[in-house]
Amino acid sequence: MTEPVLSVRNLQVEFASRRGTLRAIDDVSFDIAKGEVLGVVGESGAGKSVTGLSVIGLIDPPGRIAGGEIRLAGLRIDNLPPEQMRRIRGKRIGMIFQDPLTSLNPLYKVGDQIVETIRTHLNLSEQAARRRAIDLLAEVGIPAPEKRIDGYPHEFSGGMRQRVVIALAICAEPEVIIADEPTTALDVSVQAQIISLIKRLGRDHGTAVMLVTHDMGVIAETSDRVAVMYAGRIAEIGPVQDVVRNPLHPYAKGLMGAIPTLAGEDKRLVQIPGSMPRLSAIPRGCSFNPRCAFAFDRCRVERPEPQPRGAQSVACHLYDTVPAESAA
Amino acid sequence: MLAFTLRRIVQAIAVMFAVGIIAFSMFRFAGDPVNQMVGQDTTIAEREAIRRSLGLDDPVILQFSHYAANAAQFKFGISYQFRLPVTDLLIERMPATLELAICATVFAMVFGILMGVYSALKRDTVLAKLFQAVSLVGISLPTFLIGILLIYLFAVTLGWLPSFGRGEVVKLGWWTTGLLTLSGLKALIMPSITLGLFQMTLIMRLVRAEMLEVLRTDYIRFARARGLTTRAIHFGHALKNTLIPVITVAGLQFGSVIAFSIITETVFQWPGMGLLFVQAVQNVDIPIMAAYLLMVSLIFVTINLVVDILYTVVDPRLRATVGRAA
Amino acid sequence: MSDAVVSNSDKQGAQPTRAAQSWFSRALDSDLFYSFRRSKLTMVAAAITVLFFLLAIFASALAVQNPFDPAQLQLMNSRISPLWTADGQSPFLLGTDEQGRDVFSAILYGMRISLAVGVAGVIFAGALGIGLGLIAGYFGGAVDGVIMRIADVQLTFPAILIALLVNGIAKSILGNRLDATSMLVVLVISIGLSFWVGYARTVRGSVMVEKNKDYVAAAQLIGLPAPKIMLRHVLPNTMGPILVIATINLALAIITEATLSFLGVGLPDTMPSLGTLIRIGNNYLFAGEWWIVAFPGLALAALILSINLLGDWLRDALNPKLR
Numbered sequence: 016m017t018e019p020v021l022s023v024r025n026l027q028v029e030f031a032s033r034r035g036t037l038r039a040i041d042d043v044s045f046d047i048a049k050g051e052v053l054g055v056v057g058e059s060g061a062g063k064s065v066t067g068l069s070v071i072g073l074i075d076p077p078g079r080i081a082g083g084e085i086r087l088a089g090l091r092i093d094n095l096p097p098e099q100m101r102r103i104r105g106k107r108i109g110m111i112f113q114d115p116l117t118s119l120n121p122l123y124k125v126g127d128q129i130v131e132t133i134r135t136h137l138n139l140s141e142q143a144a145r146r147r148a149i150d151l152l153a154e155v156g157i158p159a160p161e162k163r164i165d166g167y168p169h170e171f172s173g174g175m176r177q178r179v180v181i182a183l184a185i186c187a188e189p190e191v192i193i194a195d196e197p198t199t200a201l202d203v204s205v206q207a208q209i210i211s212l213i214k215r216l217g218r219d220h221g222t223a224v225m226l227v228t229h230d231m232g233v234i235a236e237t238s239d240r241v242a243v244m245y246a247g248r249i250a251e252i253g254p255v256q257d258v259v260r261n262p263l264h265p266y267a268k269g270l271m272g273a274i275p276t277l278a279g280e281d282k283r284l285v286q287i288p289g290s291m292p293r294l295s296a297i298p299r300g301c302s303f304n305p306r307c308a309f310a311f312d313r314c315r316v317e318r319p320e321p322q323p324r325g326a327q328s329v330a331c332h333l334y335d336t337v338p339a340e341s342a343a
Numbered sequence: 344m345l346a347f348t349l350r351r352i353v354q355a356i357a358v359m360f361a362v363g364i365i366a367f368s369m370f371r372f373a374g375d376p377v378n379q380m381v382g383q384d385t386t387i388a389e390r391e392a393i394r395r396s397l398g399l400d401d402p403v404i405l406q407f408s409h410y411a412a413n414a415a416q417f418k419f420g421i422s423y424q425f426r427l428p429v430t431d432l433l434i435e436r437m438p439a440t441l442e443l444a445i446c447a448t449v450f451a452m453v454f455g456i457l458m459g460v461y462s463a464l465k466r467d468t469v470l471a472k473l474f475q476a477v478s479l480v481g482i483s484l485p486t487f488l489i490g491i492l493l494i495y496l497f498a499v500t501l502g503w504l505p506s507f508g509r510g511e512v513v514k515l516g517w518w519t520t521g522l523l524t525l526s527g528l529k530a531l532i533m534p535s536i537t538l539g540l541f542q543m544t545l546i547m548r549l550v551r552a553e554m555l556e557v558l559r560t561d562y563i564r565f566a567r568a569r570g571l572t573t574r575a576i577h578f579g580h581a582l583k584n585t586l587i588p589v590i591t592v593a594g595l596q597f598g599s600v601i602a603f604s605i606i607t608e609t610v611f612q613w614p615g616m617g618l619l620f621v622q623a624v625q626n627v628d629i630p631i632m633a634a635y636l637l638m639v640s641l642i643f644v645t646i647n648l649v650v651d652i653l654y655t656v657v658d659p660r661l662r663a664t665v666g667r668a669a
Numbered sequence: 670m671s672d673a674v675v676s677n678s679d680k681q682g683a684q685p686t687r688a689a690q691s692w693f694s695r696a697l698d699s700d701l702f703y704s705f706r707r708s709k710l711t712m713v714a715a716a717i718t719v720l721f722f723l724l725a726i727f728a729s730a731l732a733v734q735n736p737f738d739p740a741q742l743q744l745m746n747s748r749i750s751p752l753w754t755a756d757g758q759s760p761f762l763l764g765t766d767e768q769g770r771d772v773f774s775a776i777l778y779g780m781r782i783s784l785a786v787g788v789a790g791v792i793f794a795g796a797l798g799i800g801l802g803l804i805a806g807y808f809g810g811a812v813d814g815v816i817m818r819i820a821d822v823q824l825t826f827p828a829i830l831i832a833l834l835v836n837g838i839a840k841s842i843l844g845n846r847l848d849a850t851s852m853l854v855v856l857v858i859s860i861g862l863s864f865w866v867g868y869a870r871t872v873r874g875s876v877m878v879e880k881n882k883d884y885v886a887a888a889q890l891i892g893l894p895a896p897k898i899m900l901r902h903v904l905p906n907t908m909g910p911i912l913v914i915a916t917i918n919l920a921l922a923i924i925t926e927a928t929l930s931f932l933g934v935g936l937p938d939t940m941p942s943l944g945t946l947i948r949i950g951n952n953y954l955f956a957g958e959w960w961i962v963a964f965p966g967l968a969l970a971a972l973i974l975s976i977n978l979l980g981d982w983l984r985d986a987l988n989p990k991l992r
Contacts, residue, residue, distance in 0.1 A: 071568055105570025112568070117561035120580050122587075131579075132569045183569055358822055369838055479981070483974040485924045485944075487931045488966050491951055499955055506955075595825075602830045609932055624837040624934050632837050636830075643825055 018089060019046035020223040021070065021191050025083035026093075028062075028069050028247075030294075032077065037294040039065045039078070041247045044321070047191065047223040052214065054238030054255065055227045056270065058291050062247040063227040067193040069093070070225065071108050072100040088190060106136040109184030111213075113196040115176035119168035125152075125179050126164030129186055136187035151182040155212060174205035178212065185216060192217070195227045210237055231270060235259050243267045246291055246302040253327030263329040265307045301332065309333055351651050355644045362640040366633040367410045370420070371403075419634035424626050429634045433616055438518045439509055440615030443607070444600045446531055447539035451600075452593055455543040456586070459550025463558070464577055474547065481544035486603065490537040490610035497533060505530050507612035538607040542596055549592055554585045587654070594650040598643035714978035721972050725781040732774035737940065745769065748953075751960050764960040766949060772960060775946055776968050782942040783969070786853065787923040790860030791915050794922075797861055798868025799911070803903070805869065806876025807896060817873070820866040828863035832925050835859040836934050849940040856935055860922045867914040875907045909987040916980035920973045927969055943969040 028040035040062045047053045055063045068074050070085055072092065085093040087107060092100065104110075112118045119128060129148040133139060139147065145164070152160035155178040168176060177197065184192055194213055198206040214237050217224045226237060234241050235255060242252040243264065251264040262268045269287035289306040292298060298305055304314040313332050321330040385393075394400055401409075413419070419429040458478075462471035484492075498506035510526030512519040521527025557563060558581055566576045605617035612618065616635060623631035724731065746769035750756045754764075763772040805816040823831065839855040879885065879899050888898045929935035930944030931951075938945060943965050950962030 073564065073567060101567075101570055101572065103570070104568055110565070110568035112561060112565055114561060118565040120562040120566065120584065122583055123580070131571065131575065135569070135571050135575070180565070183565075187570075361822060369834075369841075479977060480970075480974065483920070483977045484970050485927055485931075485973070487928060488947065488970060491947070491954065491962060491966065495954055495959065499957075598825070599827045602827045605829065605833065606928055606932065620833070621932050621934070624833050624840075624932075627837060627841045629837070629841055632834065636834060639826075639830065647825065 019048050020088055021047040021225070022086040023066075023070065023083070024086075026066065026069060026080070026085065027082035028065050028074060028078060029081040030078045032295075034295060038081075038297075039247055039294060040069065042083070043244075043247070043249050044083075045242050045249065045252055047225060049190075049223055050217060050221045051240065052217055052224040052226055052238045054234035054241040055225060055244060056229060056231055056234050056241060057244035058229060060291055060294070061244040063229075063244055064195050066244070067110070067195050067225060067227050070191070071104055071110050071193055073104075073110075102136075105132055105184075105189070106187045107190050109187075109189035109192045111177075111180055111184050111192065111194040111197045114200045115173055115180050116200065118180050119176060121168055124165050124167055125171070126166075129164075129179075129183055132183055133186050147186070148182075151186055152179070154216075155179070155182045155185075156208075157182075173201055174208065177201060177205075177209055181209075181212060181216070185220070185222070188220060189222060191223045191225065193225045193227070196229070197226070198230075198233060199228070206233070213237070231259075243270060246297055247294070248302065248330065249321065249328075250303065250331070251327060251329045252321070253325075253329075257325065257327050263324060263327055263334060264303075264331050265309050265333070266303050267329075301330075347655070348652055351648055355648050358644050359640060362637060363411050363414060364407070366414070366637050367407050369629055369636075370410065370633045371406060414634075414637055419637070420630040422623075422631050423628045424622070424631075429630050432619060432631065433634060433638060434517065436614060436616045436619050438520060439613060440601060440604055440608070440617060442521060443531065443534055443538060443604055443613060443615060444597065446535040447604075447607075448542065448593065448597055448600055449539075450535050451539035451542035451546055455546025455593075456550055456589065458543075459547040459589075460554060460577075460582065460585075462547070463551045463554035466555075478544040478547050481540050484540075486537060486541060486606045487610050489540055490533070490607060493533045493537060494610070504533055506533075509614060534607050534611045534613055537610065538600060538604055541603065542593070542600060545596070546589060546593055550585060550589050553588055554581055557581045557584045560584075591650055591654055594646060594653075598639065598646050601642060602639055708982055711978060711982040714975040714982075717971060717975040718979060721780060721968075721975070722784065724777055725784045728774075728777035728781045732777050733771050734774050736770045736775040736778050748958055748961075750958070763964045764958075766958075766961045767953065772946075772964050775941060776943070776965055779941050779943040779946050779965060780968060780972070782853075782936065782940065783923050783926060783944070783972070786856050786860070786926045786936075786942065787919050789857045790864070790922040790926070791919050793857055793861030794864040794918060795868050795911065795915055798865035799872050801865065802869035802872030803876060803900075806873040806880065806903075807899070809877075809880075813873070816869065820869055824866050828860075828921065828925055829928055831863040832859040832929060833932075833934065835862050836929060840934075849937055852936055853940075856926055856929065859929070860925050863925065864918050864922065867918065868911060871907050871910045871914065872903065875903045879903050879906075913980060913984045913987060916976060916983055920976040920980060923969070923973055923976070943972075 023046070024044050026040055026043045027038065030037045030039055043062070043066060045053065055066065057063050065074065065078070069080055072095070074080060080093050083093070084091055087103065092103060095103070119125065123131075126145065126148055129151060130141065130144045133144040133147055134141070137144070137147075149160045149164055152164060157163050157175060157178055163171070168179070171179060181197075192213070197213065198209050201209060210233055213224060213226070216222065226234070228234060238255045240253060241255045241258050243250045243258070243262075243266065245266050251258060251262065251267045258267060259271055262271045266287070287306055292302060292305075298315075300316045301307070301310070301314040301319050304310040307314065311332070317332070319330045319332045319335075321328045322334065324334055417430050419433075421427065422429050422432055425432060458474045462474045465471050494506045497504045505526070508530060509521045510528070510530035511524040512521050512527055513523045521531055563576060563581060566580050571580075601617075604613075604615060605621055607613065608615045608617035609621050616638070619631060620635045622628070623635070729735065746765050747767050749765045751764040751772075763776070765771055766775070801816050801820075805813040836855060836859045839858070843851065843855075876899065879902050882902075885899055888894075926935060926942060927944030927947070930942050931948045933948060936942045936945050938949060941949065946965035947962055947969065950958075950960075950965060953961050
């Protein structure tokens with residue numbers, strides 16, 4: 016296996032608040048290879064977006080990366096000086112935000128925003144950058160790009176705006192794209208188009224994609240591998256078929272049970288009782304234990320560490336090599 | 344766009360109509376115009392004759408329409424104090440007030456924007472905190488105190504600047520200007536600062552708040568995610584989005600500046616409309632008060648109208664919604 | 670996103686304990702009190718404000734003379750410079766003016782008048798604004814339209830202009846009958862009429878919201894007086910914003926009174942407020958008698974600055990969005 020494009024090791028992110036420090040990300044590790052799509056799934060507040068923002072270096076105070084490291088093609092980027100990190104953003108790591116309606120500056124023509132980004136990262140003339148902007152708009156599927164390039168954002172529909180945002184994210188051929196809930200704010204009919212666009216771009220350019228979403232359906236359709244996050248930690252990570260068909264972690268089982276399938280009409284949709292803990296009140300031991308049907312004494316005192324099991328990796332005491340007696 | 348403009352013009356006329364009723368009521372009902380015009384020894388019969396000649400016995404509606412028709416031609420009657428047409432008095436003093444108001448606005452905009460941008464971008468620096476403190480003092484100190492303080496410092500103690508008046512003025516047709524002589528310019532400095540200081544703090548606070556708001560928006564986050572330079576983000580994206588509401592407010596404030604010049608003109612004995620108005624209030628010279636109210640209202644309404652229309656020209660979003668609504 | 674996580678969890682944590690407690694203990698436990706204790710500047714401002722109110726209330730006990738009583742003034746004591754200067758004389762701590770009036774005593778009495786006019790003006794503006802806001806919100810339609818249009822138009826004019834106009838009209842109507850006491854009333858009315866809009870808008874908005882709630886319809890159905898019940902909901906909801914407006918308005922009202930008096934259309938020399946004292950003192954500035962204007966000016970500035978600081982803090986503390 017070649018070296019991963021993006022490698023995150025033991026990442027910790029903390030937020031200082033009036034009532035003490037809150038740990039939003041705790042000991043998260045994952046890799047993404049060239050051309051691979053990693054889906055990151057979990058409930059809101061599980062730390063998916065924060066993980067994405069830390070990779071691109073946009074965690075704002077009072078938040079900070081408190082530990083671990085992030086490597087981009089071997090280069091450590093979590094502790095780069097701001098100016099060097101700035102050069103990486105948009106050039107080597109692109110980002111797509113959730114809401115295309117607010118991601119574009121309403122006072123600038125879309126073309127100017129693309130040209131500005133291209134010229135920040137590539138040494139191109141105004142005309143060359145403009146030609147490239149038109150090509151990019153065509154590539155992301157905007158009709159009549161040579162005309163639309165002079166339009167203002169409000170003249171585009173939501174789906175078209177998200178295409179512009181994607182064009183902006185890929186305009187300097189980044190090695191990694193972080194897509195943070197790229198379809199959540201869009202109509203269902205447009206969602207599939209955007210997803211297939213992101214997938215196609217990843218394949219055509221060999222870009223590694225980190226796709227953050229709470230929608231398991233999107234992940235199943237798009238991703239090669241999937242990471243299930245819960246309360247700031249990765250509960251389970253593995254190839255998408257394995258995790259979807261044979262989830263190991265009780266939380267992942269619950270999540271997969273919550274996907275409606277056409278085949279399993281007889282099965283009732285499973286619901287996970289309770290809700291995710293607040294960051295200020297994460298339970299001792301395994302953070303999932305209060306909601307877990309299989310929890311036993313050890314889960315309430317000792318935090319499970321991720322351990323490999325086949326192609327998957329799971330953080331759960333049920334799969335400890337030396338099982339405790341009550342586990343059976 | 345046209346329908347929008349027309350609607351705003353109709354609104355403006357409605358406001359002027361309402362102000363006209365107030366001005367007329369002041370003129371007609373607050374105090375007796377006849378009493379103000381005659382001496383002690385005028386007989387009742389003579390008074391009646393004057394009443395009739397002024398049309399004060401006509402139905403109120405008719406009187407109002409006379410008043411409105413006259414006001415529309417800028418005829419506001421005769422000042423009780425000066426026995427001169429109010430219009431002449433106002434026109435004579437208008438250049439002084441407008442020059443002062445413009446200088447004060449320019450001063451307020453330039454320094455307000457610079458200080459606001461700085462204190463938004465360098466939020467935790469000593470200088471930014473100093474600006475914040477200055478702005479609080481600027482809002483808290485009454486205008487006249489600032490004027491007195493400046494006079495004491497620069498006129499009484501240091502003797503650098505004149506403490507009152509416009510200095511030497513040059514006549515350009517009916518307009519008189521102090522901008523062309525050294526003494527005129529020197530005389531402008533302190534009144535402009537006094538008058539502009541409050542607006543400056545207002546603009547500074549607004550720029551700061553607006554800029555911080557803009558810096559939190561998604562498109563600024565996205566601009567950062569695109570790796571744009573800090574300079575491009577701050578001065579390209581954030582500043583442009585900040586300045587639109589700021590310029591609108593500053594424009595709208597120009598009317599207030601003219602009204603506030605009442606105080607500044609009194610402190611510096613500046614021969615403008617504001618000083619005339621204060622003297623009118625002191626001496627219960629109703630025609631001048633009514634005329635001043637109408638003039639200032641007209642300026643307010645016109646500025647509001649122009650700013651509203653300009654706003655839609657500057658902001659493409661508004662242009663679109665207005666266009667659709669029309 | 671990340672910030673939202675943090676602040677949400679904060680608030681949820683605080684909520685359940687709150688509902689059960691009384692208003693007062695809740696206030697002590699609140700974010701408001703917390704932010705008050707955390708801001709030293711606010712505490713100083715509060716202390717100065719309270720001190721000035723106390724000085725004003727006990728002015729007659731603290732002053733060395735009654736500056737309104739001509740019998741107590743002696744011309745031989747005129748234009749004495751402050752105590753610590755070479756020509757200072759006891760008991761005139763801050764010197765005297767041209768009539769032999771002790772500047773310190775005059776400030777105490779002037780402060781009393783400035784605060785009285787300011788507070789009365791704010792109460793009048795508040796009563797007027799809350800009343801009109803309730804009427805506009807409850808009746809809606811044309812009544813609402815007329816009241817709020819007037820508010821809109823008035824809001825475009827600076828308060829000082831409105832106060833000056835009201836002042837001029839009152840003078841014109843009252844003519845010679847205008848003595849110092851009735852001038853006080855005229856000032857309160859001028860200020861009240863200049864500042865009612867803020868209250869009216871706040872209250873109207875809250876009434877509009879409450880009016881559409883189910884309990885109002887339910888109350889009407891079973892024949893209970895809906896306005897009375899709504900009032901019980903509307904007023905507590907608007908308490909916070911009204912308090913903020915009132916605090917900031919108090920500073921503005923004091924400035925407006927001082928400005929009117931400075932312009933010579935406010936309180937007469939026989940009943941001087943801080944503004945009047947500054948106008949009188951201003952005439953002696955060129956003669957080098959700076960103390961006659963400086964100390965009243967300083968007192969006025971400190972008073973307004975303190976109230977503004979309190980208002981700023983209140984606004985920020987009651988508006989979690991800005992925190």
